[in-house]
Amino acid sequence: MSDIITLAHGAGGRLTSELIENVFSVYLEKPLKFDDAAVLDFSGKENELTFCTDVHLVKPIFFPGGNLSLLAIYGTINDLVAMGSKPLYLTLGWIIEEGIEIQTIKELSNEIKRASDECNIKIVAGDTKVVPKGQGDGVYLSVAGVGQKKSELKINSRNIREGDVLIITGTIADHGCAILLAREEFPLKANIKSDCACLDKLILPAVEEFQNDIHAMRDPTRGGLSTVLNEFAISSNVCIEIDESRVPIKDEIYGILDPLGLDPFTMTCEGKMLIACSPNIAQNLLKMLQANPLGKDASIIGHVSSKVPGRVILHTKIGGTRFLDMPIGENLPRIC
Amino acid sequence: MSDIITLAHGAGGRLTSELIENVFSVYLEKPLKFDDAAVLDFSGKENELTFCTDVHLVKPIFFPGGNLSLLAIYGTINDLVAMGSKPLYLTLGWIIEEGIEIQTIKELSNEIKRASDECNIKIVAGDTKVVPKGQGDGVYLSVAGVGQKKSELKINSRNIREGDVLIITGTIADHGCAILLAREEFPLKANIKSDCACLDKLILPAVEEFQNDIHAMRDPTRGGLSTVLNEFAISSNVCIEIDESRVPIKDEIYGILDPLGLDPFTMTCEGKMLIACSPNIAQNLLKMLQANPLGKDASIIGHVSSKVPGRVILHTKIGGTRFLDMPIGENLPRIC
Numbered sequence: 001m002s003d004i005i006t007l008a009h010g011a012g013g014r015l016t017s018e019l020i021e022n023v024f025s026v027y028l029e030k031p032l033k034f035d036d037a038a039v040l041d042f043s044g045k046e047n048e049l050t051f052c053t054d055v056h057l058v059k060p061i062f063f064p065g066g067n068l069s070l071l072a073i074y075g076t077i078n079d080l081v082a083m084g085s086k087p088l089y090l091t092l093g094w095i096i097e098e099g100i101e102i103q104t105i106k107e108l109s110n111e112i113k114r115a116s117d118e119c120n121i122k123i124v125a126g127d128t129k130v131v132p133k134g135q136g137d138g139v140y141l142s143v144a145g146v147g148q149k150k151s152e153l154k155i156n157s158r159n160i161r162e163g164d165v166l167i168i169t170g171t172i173a174d175h176g177c178a179i180l181l182a183r184e185e186f187p188l189k190a191n192i193k194s195d196c197a198c199l200d201k202l203i204l205p206a207v208e209e210f211q212n213d214i215h216a217m218r219d220p221t222r223g224g225l226s227t228v229l230n231e232f233a234i235s236s237n238v239c240i241e242i243d244e245s246r247v248p249i250k251d252e253i254y255g256i257l258d259p260l261g262l263d264p265f266t267m268t269c270e271g272k273m274l275i276a277c278s279p280n281i282a283q284n285l286l287k288m289l290q291a292n293p294l295g296k297d298a299s300i301i302g303h304v305s306s307k308v309p310g311r312v313i314l315h316t317k318i319g320g321t322r323f324l325d326m327p328i329g330e331n332l333p334r335i336c
Numbered sequence: 337m338s339d340i341i342t343l344a345h346g347a348g349g350r351l352t353s354e355l356i357e358n359v360f361s362v363y364l365e366k367p368l369k370f371d372d373a374a375v376l377d378f379s380g381k382e383n384e385l386t387f388c389t390d391v392h393l394v395k396p397i398f399f400p401g402g403n404l405s406l407l408a409i410y411g412t413i414n415d416l417v418a419m420g421s422k423p424l425y426l427t428l429g430w431i432i433e434e435g436i437e438i439q440t441i442k443e444l445s446n447e448i449k450r451a452s453d454e455c456n457i458k459i460v461a462g463d464t465k466v467v468p469k470g471q472g473d474g475v476y477l478s479v480a481g482v483g484q485k486k487s488e489l490k491i492n493s494r495n496i497r498e499g500d501v502l503i504i505t506g507t508i509a510d511h512g513c514a515i516l517l518a519r520e521e522f523p524l525k526a527n528i529k530s531d532c533a534c535l536d537k538l539i540l541p542a543v544e545e546f547q548n549d550i551h552a553m554r555d556p557t558r559g560g561l562s563t564v565l566n567e568f569a570i571s572s573n574v575c576i577e578i579d580e581s582r583v584p585i586k587d588e589i590y591g592i593l594d595p596l597g598l599d600p601f602t603m604t605c606e607g608k609m610l611i612a613c614s615p616n617i618a619q620n621l622l623k624m625l626q627a628n629p630l631g632k633d634a635s636i637i638g639h640v641s642s643k644v645p646g647r648v649i650l651h652t653k654i655g656g657t658r659f660l661d662m663p664i665g666e667n668l669p670r671i672c
Contacts, residue, residue, distance in 0.1 A: 008665025015665055016559070049385070053427035053480050055465045091389035093478045095431065098669075129391045132669055135473035140465075142429045144389050144480030223352070329344025329351055333434075333468050 005100045007130050016128055023106050027113040027123050048151045050085040052076060053144040059334035061104070061138055063182040065174075065193030068141055069111035071270060071336055074198040075221065076145040077119050081200050082217040082273065083156070084207040085149030087119060092126040093142035098133045108139065119198045121145075137334075153207070159215045160236035164304040165282035167275045169202060169289055170195065170297040171248040172225050176267030177256055179335055190252055197271030202294040206275075210285055213278040220274050221336055223327055224266040228274050229312045230326040240312045242302035242324060265314075266327040268335050276304065341436045343466050352464060359442050363449040363459050384487045386421040388412060389480040395670035397440070397474055399518040401511075401529030404477055405447035407606060407672055410534040411557065412481040413455050417536050418553040418609065419492070420543040421485030423455060428462040429478035434469045444475065455534050457481075473670075489543070495551040496572035500640040501618035503611045505538060505625055506531065506633040507584040508561050512603030513592055515671055526588055533607030538630040546621055549614040556610050557672055559663055560602040564610050565648045566662040577649045578638035578660060601650075602663040604671045612640065 008015040056072040073090065080087040092112070096105065116123055174195035181192055199219065207214060216236070220228040225247070233240045249264050257264050271294065277285055282300060289295035307313065314324040344351040392408040409426065416423040428448070432441065452459055510531035517528055535555065543550060552572070556564040561583070569576045585600050593600055607630065613621055618636060625631035643649065650660040 006665065007669045014662045017662070049482070051425055051427060051480075051482055052461050053429050053478070054463045055429040055431055055478060057431065057465055057467060089387055091387060091480055093389050093391040093429075093480075095391055095393065095476060095478075125388050127390045129393055129476075130669070131393060131473065131476075134470065135670075137467065137471035140431060140467075140476075142389070142391060142431075142478035144387075144427050144429075146385070146387055146482065326350045326353070329342065333343045333466070334471075 003102050005096050005098060005102060005105065005130055007098050007132060009096070009128070009130050019128060023102065023109050024126065026109045027116055046151055047148050050080050050083045050147040050149055051144070052079040053142065054079060055140060055142045056336060057140040057334055058179065058336050059137065060182055061108070063194055064178050066196030066270070067108065067111055068139060069108045070115050070196050072141040072143045073112060073115035073119065074196060075270065075336065076143040077121060078199045078219040080145050080147035081203045082219055083147070083149055084153040084214070084217070085147035086204060087121050087145055087147045087200060089146045090116070090121055090123045091144045092123055094126070094128045095136055095140040095142070096128065096130045097136035097138055098130055100138055105139070115198065119200055152212070154212055155207070155214055155217055157216045157218065157232050157235035160232055160238055160276045160304055161215065162238060162304050162306050163279050164215055164276045165279050165300055166240065166242070166302040167277065167282065167286060167289070168225065168247065168299055168301050169273045169275070169295045170271070171250050172220065172269050172272060173249060173253050173257065173264035173267035175270040176224065176335060177253050180332060181256070188256060190256055192252055192256065195269055195271035197294055199271065199273055199294065202289065202292045203273055206285055206288055209288065210277065210281050213281040214275060215278070216276040218274050220269045220272060222268055224268055225274065226265040226324055227326050229324060232276060233312050234310050237309045239305045239307040239309055240302060241305055241307070241315065242312060243315050245317045246299050246301045248297045248299050265324060270336065339438050341432050341434060341438060341441065341466055343434050343468060345432070345464070345466050355464060359438065359445050360462065362445045363452055382487055383484050386416050386419045386483040386485055387480070388415040389478065390415060391476065391478045392672060393476040393670055394515065394672050395473065396518055397444070399530055400514050402532030402606070403444065403447055404475060405444045406451050406532050408477040408479045409448060409451035409455065410532060411606065411672065412479040413457060414535045414555040414609070416481050416483035417539045418555055419483070419485055420489040420550070421483035422540060423457050423481055423483045423536060425482045426452065426457055426459045427480045428459055430462070430464045431472055431476040431478070432464065432466045433472035433474055434466055436474055441475070451534065455536055490548055491543070491550055491553055493552045493554065493568050493571035496568055496574055496612045496640055497551065498574060498640055498642050499615050500551055500612045501615050501636055502576065502578070502638040502640070503613065503618065503622060503625070504561065504583065504635055504637050505609045505611070505631045506607070507586050508556065508605050508608060509585060509589050509593065509600035509603035511606040512560065512671060513589050516668060517592070524592060526592055528588055528592065531605055531607035533630055535607065535609055535630065538625065538628045539609055542621055542624055545624065546613065546617050549617040550611060551614070552612040554610050556605045556608060558604055560604055561610065562601040562660050563662050565660060568612060569648050570646050573645045575641045575643040575645055575647055575649060576638060577641055577643070577651065579651050581653045582635050582637045584633045584635050601660060606672065
């Protein structure tokens, strides 16, 4: 087998088959790999399916604390978990640039295998395309996921009400900052790792315990915490008030972002969940989250009021008050 | 709203929201657009779900007989239909190159709406990423689909047996040839259109009628008929014998491919299905297919024997016999 990806590897012929057999087979469910679609094992009326997709094109592909594969698998799982659903099946679409080393694809495949084993999820179908050199950049990964949730669960962004409490499960901006530092062209170096993580084991037991007292969840990836808070405020037409001093941010992250004028509230997280819940369960939920290493820095960061529906108000550390807006764009492209 | 895609359109912030509201909303299921994953309406035990994915990166984006959107939606639907399943839900992942005109994205979105209406399928979730100029080429579309099939149906490529009959639902190589001609750098011109079509209305009534007498189906896209025939022969460990003179190919297609030394058996189709079925239903299935405009050129092209298991034998027009191999690569990149 060739060491380099050629256009023929994406052509659906013999070299595509070789790539599937020699490389992708490491994570594929064996009996399914020759069919166009996967048959999903599913039954029951008390359950609904959830279905989501994400395209991942982080640069660099391997970065401190993670890589493209973990980001893609964990990210899709976290999207399903945010609905209170148990992730079951994934499909993978590869867009590979001609000329990349097969060894890189192998390493990414091994990481996919590791992540899917860790999360006990099955990868049941896939597609591989190769674009000519210069019409892509390394590897892009598109993932779709199917999960299962109890029909009575109504966790969604339109479900937030006055009095609700907002919890973030840990420090923000870690992933965005790690990618910023990992870019070759970036001169500063610091020991900051991506928070890239799979949140099923942190979140699903909390959903099991608190059911519909959890009103909404979302992982603040691209666009950061600001974006998700604004989406919540708009979707439920409520005012969200955030206490800046309670939002956990690592000192090193402030140290990097502050001189650059970058706002940690707009930086990507890849292993955190923002939760809106009933005030009566907030303390117990917080304790449950903090008992898990992935949630040890969980914090109550704000509450829901009726002051300015559809907007997010930030009570700043120095005692001021301002609107926290959705960022217009991204601080850096190819973040996830 | 800007006329040009900028990196900020893929950043998950306000411009991404604008793109979703002003452009993608044309095809999105409204109540679902603000959540990470879609809740699928599903119940019953007599049914199984099917789940597939495909990445589409055809060049040019608009070509005679179709465009990227139709290819992506129809292609995913055809993958589900090939399992005998009714397509229900799709997700869409966009990879857009910075600098492309919003008007192009609008046109593609309108075509997605048209195709999903035609096929009565719901687009329930999506993701948008923008890559910096020069790290993509126009638009790539990744689609995942979920369908539903009767649990008792066992239509798959491992299910083909000696005596089975092979039917192709129409002429081959149309799409591949249309793309070849549509490439600006290609000097020949001819009136050849892509066969890009949605096969649910052609195939699903046949599945309803003939049930498990249909043993396997696959749409011969990338790699063409040769690839699918070889996959069938390998998966079921049978010998497939094809009568070249019965394989429908348009004269104009021969006229283009023959002087170039290109083999129509390896050229992509986008609106055809290869079917392996019991001999006792073959004539009735053929009649049923031919009664539909999409199947008017349907033809019995061969049968399954035990001569050389795992291989495809071609009985040529001039009376010879040779193996028909899987192509090693693709005649042209970015075909679908």
